[in-house]
Structures are given as C-alpha cells and as structure tokens.
Amino acid sequence: MRQIILDTETTGLEVQRGHRVIEIGCVELVQRRRTGREFHTYLNPDREIDEGARAVTGIADEFLLDKPRFAEIAQEFLDFIDGAEIIAHNASFDIGFLDAELARAGIPEPRIGARAQVLDTLVLAREKYPGQRNSLDALCKRLDIDNSHRGLHGALLDANLLADVYLALTSGQGALGFGDEAVAGEVRVAAELRIVTRPRVLRALDAEIVLHEARIAAIDKASRGACVWRRLETEAAPIAATA
Structure with missing residues (x-):
C-alpha cells in the first residue's frame, strides 16, 4: 500500500475568503515504511499572509515573492499523490485548500478525493482518545514522539511528525505483519488452514x-x-x- 502523509500551510484559515496555500509538504510511505521520497515546495500566493498565519509559520510575504505559483507545480504534485492514500490531520482543511488551488489552476478534475483516498488522523485520534485534546502537539506528547524541534509550524516538518503519529496510532496493524508480504502470506495461509480444518471424531471401541x-x-x-x-x-x- 502506498500512502502520502500530507500537510499544508496557508495565508489564513478561510478558503472561502480567498486564502491560499503557501507551503505543501508530503512524505511517502509504502507498506507502512518511509521510502525517503518527499514532495516539498513553498508557493507565492499573490496575496498577503494574515498576521496569525505569519506568527504560526514564521513565513514572511517577502520570502514567497520568488517562489512558484501553484499552477506551476500542480502537475508535479498530482503525479506524486495520484493513486495513493492521502493521510492528513484535519484533512478537510488541507483538502479544501488544495481543491480550490487545483480549480483555480484549471485542472480538469480538481478534487483530490477523485484521485486518491483520504484518511483523517484527527478522526482516528478522536475515536481512540474521545474527549481529549488531539492536536498534533498533543498526540506527539501522548504517543512519546519527539517534537521539541517544532518551534513553528512547517508543512514538511509537520508531515514527518504526522507520519510518526499515524504509525503509532495504527501500530496494531503493524503488529499483525501487514507491512511485510511474507508475514502477511503466512497469516493468510494460517487463516485458510483454520477454515478448512475439521475436528477429528474418535469413536469408542x-x-x-x-x-x-x-x-x-x-x-x-x-x-x-x-x-x-x-x-x-x-x-x-x-x-x-x-x-
């Protein structure tokens, strides 16, 4: 299974008010293992960054002036994610912004959901830890993942942290060996043997x-x-x- 851990940074919180994506970070997993492949880019949004977003990300308007527009990297981004399962924290936020960018760039099928399955780790966390704080920082602390280097939000930094969080949240799947084809084969064979085996009847002499x-x-x-x-x-x- 190929999965893409994804995060974005934006000029503000409301896509409906024309806020734009300013950073995309993606980390590739195959069979629940990092492959070393990443997709990362900063983007020129052609608008100012809200003060709140600037404080959270540390990204200044001037820094983005020479960066590519989304339309320039759209195909490369789509090639990276196509056919994979997208994993994001509060996925509706990231996917909503990316869908808007794809539509603005004139992509024929602008919906991420039409190109890849999407899994929201915030939903997973709320199911596993109901009534508790389930921000990325809170999950890192709860799952003993070192995020001491996260002074500011960054798309690639957060995607790497989210990869660790996702693997920890779903570690029970790993224990079954589904990330290893040989072990998975043994599990399937064992299951088949259990299905076809019948109890042996011993009759009294x-x-x-x-x-x-x-x-x-x-x-x-x-x-x-x-x-x-x-x-x-x-x-x-x-x-x-x-x-």
Whole structure:
C-alpha cells in the first residue's frame, strides 16, 4: 500500500475568503515504511499572509515573492499523490485548500478525493482518545514522539511528525505483519488452514462401550433409577426413532 502523509500551510484559515496555500509538504510511505521520497515546495500566493498565519509559520510575504505559483507545480504534485492514500490531520482543511488551488489552476478534475483516498488522523485520534485534546502537539506528547524541534509550524516538518503519529496510532496493524508480504502470506495461509480444518471424531471401541454400560448400570442401581445419564438416554430414544 502506498500512502502520502500530507500537510499544508496557508495565508489564513478561510478558503472561502480567498486564502491560499503557501507551503505543501508530503512524505511517502509504502507498506507502512518511509521510502525517503518527499514532495516539498513553498508557493507565492499573490496575496498577503494574515498576521496569525505569519506568527504560526514564521513565513514572511517577502520570502514567497520568488517562489512558484501553484499552477506551476500542480502537475508535479498530482503525479506524486495520484493513486495513493492521502493521510492528513484535519484533512478537510488541507483538502479544501488544495481543491480550490487545483480549480483555480484549471485542472480538469480538481478534487483530490477523485484521485486518491483520504484518511483523517484527527478522526482516528478522536475515536481512540474521545474527549481529549488531539492536536498534533498533543498526540506527539501522548504517543512519546519527539517534537521539541517544532518551534513553528512547517508543512514538511509537520508531515514527518504526522507520519510518526499515524504509525503509532495504527501500530496494531503493524503488529499483525501487514507491512511485510511474507508475514502477511503466512497469516493468510494460517487463516485458510483454520477454515478448512475439521475436528477429528474418535469413536469408542466395543470394549469401552461395554465398560461404560456396566458403569452406568451400577450407578443407576445404586441411585435406585435416579441416574441422570440413563434418564437422558431414555428421553433421547424416541427422538432417534423418529429421525
């Protein structure tokens, strides 16, 4: 399975008010392992960055003046993510902004969801830790992931942290060996063996039946006809006769 851990930084929080993507960071996983392949770029948004976004990211308007516009890197970005499962934290935010950028760039199919499956780690975290804080920082602390170098938000930095968070959140899957084809094959074979195997029936020998009957008769005599086993045999006889 190929997965892309994705994060974006933007000029503000509201895509409906024309805010734009200023940074994209992606980390590739294959069979739950990092491949070393990454996609990272800063973007010129052709608008100012809100003060709040500037404080969180540390990115200045001047820094982005010589960076490419989204339309210039759109195809390279799509080539990187196409066919993969996209994993993002609060995915609706990132995907909403990227869909808007793709539409603005005139891409024929501008929806990320039409090109790749999307998994939201915020939803996963809320299911696993209901009622608790599930920000990326909170999850790093809870899952013992070092984020001490995260003084500011950055798309590639956060994508790498999210990769660690995702793998920790879903570590039970890894324990089953689904990231290893050989182990996965053994699991499938074991499952098939369990399906086709039938219990072996061992029938009593004639001598054993004689001893059993003698023992039941002795119990029935000592209990003056109160032997439960003998009573069950008597009750079952009519059923067997009509079967």
